[in-house]
Amino acid sequence: MINDEDLNRPLEHHFTIFIYHFFHSIHEHGPKHELHGIFRRWLPWFTRLEAGGLKAALDDSYFFLPFAKRFVFPEFQSILNSPEGYDQLARTAERFRTASPGELHAALAAYPVIHLALRPEEFDRVKDLELTQDFRGEAVSYRAVLDWADLFFFPHGSGFLVLKVRLAGTPRLSDVIEFNSLFRQVLPPKVGWKMADLRAKNHPGIHSVRDLAEHLLSDATADEALPAREGAIDAARQAMSFQRREARYLESELGQIYGDRFFVYSYSCVDYPDEFLAERIPGCSFDDAVDKVLYEYGTYTGLGSSSVTAGNLCPSAEYATRLMRENRISLWRNWRALALRETATFLAFKENEFNRAALPQNIENDYLNLYVYTLYQKIELFKFSSELLLEENNPRQNMRSTRLLVDNFTEFRNRFWFVEITKRPQGDFIYEKYQEGMQSLPLFEAVNREIGELNSYYEMKLSRKTNSVLAVLTFFLTPLALTMAFWGMNVFDYEHFPWSLFELSAAAVLLISVITWYVVMRR
Numbered sequence: 001m002i003n004d005e006d007l008n009r010p011l012e013h014h015f016t017i018f019i020y021h022f023f024h025s026i027h028e029h030g031p032k033h034e035l036h037g038i039f040r041r042w043l044p045w046f047t048r049l050e051a052g053g054l055k056a057a058l059d060d061s062y063f064f065l066p067f068a069k070r071f072v073f074p075e076f077q078s079i080l081n082s083p084e085g086y087d088q089l090a091r092t093a094e095r096f097r098t099a100s101p102g103e104l105h106a107a108l109a110a111y112p113v114i115h116l117a118l119r120p121e122e123f124d125r126v127k128d129l130e131l132t133q134d135f136r137g138e139a140v141s142y143r144a145v146l147d148w149a150d151l152f153f154f155p156h157g158s159g160f161l162v163l164k165v166r167l168a169g170t171p172r173l174s175d176v177i178e179f180n181s182l183f184r185q186v187l188p189p190k191v192g193w194k195m196a197d198l199r200a201k202n203h204p205g206i207h208s209v210r211d212l213a214e215h216l217l218s219d220a221t222a223d224e225a226l227p228a229r230e231g232a233i234d235a236a237r238q239a240m241s242f243q244r245r246e247a248r249y250l251e252s253e254l255g256q257i258y259g260d261r262f263f264v265y266s267y268s269c270v271d272y273p274d275e276f277l278a279e280r281i282p283g284c285s286f287d288d289a290v291d292k293v294l295y296e297y298g299t300y301t302g303l304g305s306s307s308v309t310a311g312n313l314c315p316s317a318e319y320a321t322r323l324m325r326e327n328r329i330s331l332w333r334n335w336r337a338l339a340l341r342e343t344a345t346f347l348a349f350k351e352n353e354f355n356r357a358a359l360p361q362n363i364e365n366d367y368l369n370l371y372v373y374t375l376y377q378k379i380e381l382f383k384f385s386s387e388l389l390l391e392e393n394n395p396r397q398n399m400r401s402t403r404l405l406v407d408n409f410t411e412f413r414n415r416f417w418f419v420e421i422t423k424r425p426q427g428d429f430i431y432e433k434y435q436e437g438m439q440s441l442p443l444f445e446a447v448n449r450e451i452g453e454l455n456s457y458y459e460m461k462l463s464r465k466t467n468s469v470l471a472v473l474t475f476f477l478t479p480l481a482l483t484m485a486f487w488g489m490n491v492f493d494y495e496h497f498p499w500s501l502f503e504l505s506a507a508a509v510l511l512i513s514v515i516t517w518y519v520v521m522r523r
Contacts, residue, residue: 002275002276002279002281002289003281004303004304004307006276007173007272007276007289007292007293007303008172008173008174008303009172009173009270009271009272010170010171010172010270011170011171011172011173011176011268011269011270012269012270012271012351012355012356013267013268013269013348013355013356013360014166014167014171014176014266014267014268014269015147015164015165015166015266015267015360015364016164016165016166016176016179016180016183016264016265016266016267017162017163017164017165017264017265017266017364017368018162018163018165018183018184018262018263018264018265019160019161019162019262019263019264019265019371019372019375020160020161020162020163020186020213020217020259020262020263021158021159021160021258021259021263021375021379022159022160022161022217022220022221022249022255022258022259023157023158023159023221023254023258024153024157024158024159024220024221025157025221026114026153026157028112028155028156031109032105032109035101035104035105035108035109035114036101036102036105037101037219038116038151038219038220039101039104039105039116040101040219041118041119041122041219042116042117042118042119042151043096043097043104043116043117043118043119044075044093044096044104044107044108044115044116044117045115045116045117045150046075046089046093046117047093047096047097047117048117048120048148049093051090054086054089054090054093055086056361056365057073057076057365058076058079058081058085058086058089059081060361060365060366061073061076061081062081063365063366063422063424063427064369064421064422065418065420065421065422065423067418068373068418068421068422070112071112071113071373071416072113072369072373073369074111074112074113074115075092075108075111075115076089112155113152113153113154113155114151114152114153115150115151115152115153116150116151116152116153117148117149117150117151118148118149118150118151118216123146123148123149124202125200125202125203126146126149126200126202126203126206126212126215126216127145127146127147127202128143128145128146128200128201128202129143129144129145129146129165129198129199129200129201129212130142130143130144130198130199130201131144131179131182131183131196131197131198131199131209132196132197132199133182133194133196133197134194135194140178142167142171142175142178142179142182143167143168143169144165144166144167144168144179144183145165145166145167145168146163146164146165147164147165147166148163148164149161149162149163149164149216150162150163151216151220152372153220154376156380156383158376158379158380159220159221160372160375160376161213161216161217161220162372163216163262164364165183167179173268173270173293173297173303174302174303176266176268176297177296177297177300177302177303178302180264180266180300181300181302182196183196183198183209183262184261184262184263184264184300185209185260185261186209186210186213186250186259186260186261186262187210187250187256187259187260187261189260195208195209195210196208196209198211198212200212203215210250213250213259214248214249214250217249221249221255261342263342263343263375264300264342264343264344264345265343265344265345265368265371266297266343266344266345266346267345267346267347267348267359267360267363267364268297268346268347268348269347269348269349269351269355269356269359269360270293270347270348270349270351271349271350271351272289272290272349272350276289276290276349277289277290277349281307283307284306284307285306285314285315285316285317285319285320285321286306286320286324287324290336290347290349291320291324291328291336292306293347293349294328294336294337294338294345294347295315295320295323295324295338297338297345297347298338298340298343298344298345299340299343300343301313306320323338326436327339327340327433327436327437329429329430329433331426331429333350334348334349334350334352334354334355335347335348335349335350335355335359336349337430337433338437339430339433339434339436339437339438340437341437341438341439344367344371344434344437346359346363346367366422366427367427367430370421370422370427370430370431370434371434373421374431374434374435374438374440375438376416377416377417377435377440377444378438378439378440378443380412380416381440381443381444381447382443384405384408384409384412384447384451385443385446385447385450387405388405388447388450388451388454399458399461402454402455402458403455405451405454406451406455409447409448409451413448417444475513475516476510476513476514479509479510479512479513480506480509480510482509483502483505483506483509484506487502487505
């Protein structure tokens with residue numbers, strides 16, 4: 001019989017990618033002057049790759065269909081996947097490594113998505129990390145290495161800070177789970193919560209994960225107010241407006257609400273004996289040991305937390321079955337994944353060449369870009385749902401705002417909401433699981449339905465007002481027109497026109513119309 005200690009084996013390979021969402025103030029259109037300051041610390045992302053990495057990146061860009069590739073890999077749009085294309089990409093990367101901020105701005109500002117990597121001199125200051133936590137007198141310490149740090153600037157004010165981290169030495173699975181659970185928390189989840197300490201070997205100013213995030217995001221976050229969609233009322237930017245950047249981003253209202261923790265995207269390879277893969281743990285809610293470990297890894301509750309002896313943390317059999325049915329990715333024999341609302345976890349449970357090299361590359365290059373893109377979709381949908389909650393006292397303004405909201409949602413649906421994003425069936429399946437894990441699909445349907453109903457309501461309201469105006473004009477002006485026509489057809493001596501009688505008759509007709517309108521409307 002296997003137990004939790006048997007499952008806690010040394011890792012053959014692992015990495016964790018932490019993804020932090022923030023708001024920026026770079027408009028989608030226009031000169032994008034804000035990028036000048038950012039380019040002083042950041043370069044195009046592919047400049048951090050060596051020769052083999054550049055070839056792999058160019059090849060991986062063809063994982064996506066053309067309409068999606070222009071958002072995921074806009075830098076590679078005109079580069080063919082060929083030896084000549086690779087040489088062109090290598091020359092471009094070399095030129096960008098020494099380019100000035102102005103030259104980078106001229107080359108990249110027109111891209112719909114700006115993807116950058118931290119400059120080497122800046123990266124060296126933060127790449128060696130040590131995280132410590134003292135909880136109830138028990139101290140834990142982890143040395144970690146930052147492999148790379150990237151920034152994504154998406155349209156409409158959303159950005160992502162993306163960090164690839166791995167533990168030094170030969171950690172066990174429990175070490176990765178605990179490290180990820182500590183590192184992902186940027187702000188305390190409640191008052192009085194003791195946060196972990198984080199030190200950067202070559203940067204004395206970093207004392208916490210929050211300090212690291214603030215340092216990397218300096219000059220990248222929104223300054224005063226978040227840029228609204230062109231003509232749209234955007235609740236995520238206007239209802240939660242910014243003060244000036246006298247304080248740090250994470251001290252602002254947006255930073256406090258949306259910047260409390262990282263999204264976590266993680267991969268680990270463990271070499272389990274075959275008997276572990278078939279045996280069921282007594283009292284466990286999951287079908288096999290791999291699902292049990294995958295759940296504990298994906299929820300960061302700790303190895304052994306779902307055992308029957310774990311008390312309140314042990315999931316019910318019904319919940320475990322539903323979670324694995326709806327959120328598990330199980331395509332091949334030797335690895336599985338779990339896509340949840342804030343985490344995506346890949347677990348390879350046999351050590352072989354594919355799980356050491358090919359699978360990690362697919363997870364980092366192909367599936368990560370899918371994840372970031374899906375996360376952007378979810379955030380945009382959330383902002384649309386926030387806009388739907390706005391209440392305006394001016395009906396005309398409501399109608400105008402609703403029409404703009406419909407236009408913007410139609411643009412989002414056409415530009416960013418793709419049913420298929422890659423030509424490869426496995427990629428499309430993972431893309432769907434990401435959306436299901438983040439609950440983007442029901443949110444999309446709800447927003448689509450609510451925007452349609454809201455538009456129909458205001459169109460009906462406008463139509464009723466128009467009909468009311470027409471009814472009033474018809475009811476009062478028609479009798480006056482008939483009166484004028486009667487006098488015009490029966491009086492030929494205009495020099496002696498009986499104006500007093502005409503005015504009296506017109507007044508009588510208007511009075512009768514008003515009385516009739518009043519009687520009819522009271523019923």
